Amino acid sequence: MVKNNMILKMFLDLIALIIVSFPLLAIKLWASPYERGFFYDDSSLALPYKDQTISEALLAGLGFALMVATILIVEIIRGVKGKSVRDKYLCGSEIPGWVWESYTAIGVFTFGAACQQLIVTVAKYVIGRLRPHFYDLCVPVPTSMEQVERDLGYVQNFTCTGPLANHNTMLDMRLSFPSAHSGFAMYCAIFFIMYIQVKAKWRGSKLMRHVAQFIVFLAAWYVGLSRVTDHMHHWSDVAVGFAAGAAFAIMTFVYIYKPKKYLARDSYETERTSQPEFLPRPVLMRT
Template identity: 60%
Template sequence: MAVDKMIWKIILDIVVLACVAVPLLVIYLSAEPYRRGYFENDVSLMLPYKEQTISEGLLAGVGFALIAVTVLIVEVVRDKQGKNVGEKFLCASRIPGWVWESYTTIGIFTFGAACQQLLVNSAKYVIGRLRPHFFDLCRPSPAAGSDISPTTYIQDYSCTNPMADLARQTDMKLSFPSAHASFAMYTAVFFIFYIQVKGKWRGSKLLRHGVQFAAATGAWYVGLSRVVDHMHHWGDVAVGFAVGVLFGAIVFVYVLKPKKYGIPGSWETTQPQMLPRPVLAR
């Protein structure tokens, strides 16, 4: 019966993850963003087009690799120190505790990342905010007969720039919020919390905090690069950061539930110490 429960737990985890990942994939492949218009004198849309410094693939690869490698190293070390959970059994095979803990942590991180990206990308397509390089990339031409003036809101237009293929025309409407900033900050917050709870080393007082600061700085740089590359307005990045921090904290504290690790003084309330009976009798 225990083996059956373990198998069903893994299957259910995969199904739940798929329920979040499939809608995200559908949005990427078939959704059409809201067609937002523009004003002729909108200076926030007049920045030159630039190639992005950090691509989605690079960011995702580095983020998942950082979490996976960190979790594996920490869990193996904790297992050597006898601090991990007991062994598990799957199909009559013994599963080391560090393997199960790694699976749980990486799986929960992946689930949170999928939820965070689904929320952010659905907002992108609903709002359809134009990127700062809209004029340079699109070179919009209003439809014939449109009333053109600095105060006219133009929603019926076509792109005349040969570079503005269908994929770029879709992408230039996905400015708000920044998915790069959101994922980077989500990864950094999850990493910082995980290291704080489980990555303790007595060899140095500041090593752990230095690594945490480096992760936060990396996420900060990703957000700043999106503004420098003219891919987002500063408000898009700010909201992306806020979503990432919120999801990172919620997923770690309420989904991963670090209090189960039983680490004294971390995340869990302790029972008040009882006074000796002679003292109570006074």
């Protein structure tokens, strides 16, 4: 029965991840963003087009690699110290407790990341905000100047004449708000910070853990700033992306990963090992 429950749990976890991931894939493959217009004299859309410093694939690879490596290292160390869960049995094979703990942590992190990216992507396609390099990339020509004058400079119908204007660049041009790069980077950073705060305990140094947390947070901060300096996003896009990523990381860690059980277990272990290992001296009996 225990074996069947574990297999069922893993199967349901996979189904839950597919349920969240499929809409994200479907939106990117088949959806079209809202075709928002622009004001003819909007200087916030007049920045030059630049190649991005950090690509989406690079960020995703680094983010997942960081978390998977961190979780495996921490759980292996906890397993060696006897702080992991008991070994599991699956299909007749014994699975070390640290493997199951790693599976749980990586699964929760991946699920939260998929939810966070789905929310951000839906907002991108519903809002359809133009990127700061819109003029330079599109070189828009209004269909009717008379209509522009009647709408007080607002252009709704136009044609892109820029040399780099094609279907893919024009679709991506409308996906400025919010910043998915900033959201994912901050999600990884906050999840990392909370994870090692709860599960990575090292008595050798008081500050080394916090240095690692600060470095990862600084890296996420740099990702967001690079999106502004690369003219890929407005500052408000990055701010909302940071907020969404941090919020999803906190909710995922607190309400799905549920760190209280690990804090309680570590507290019990500390209390048990801190007790003296010697017996009190016996009281001399009167003769």
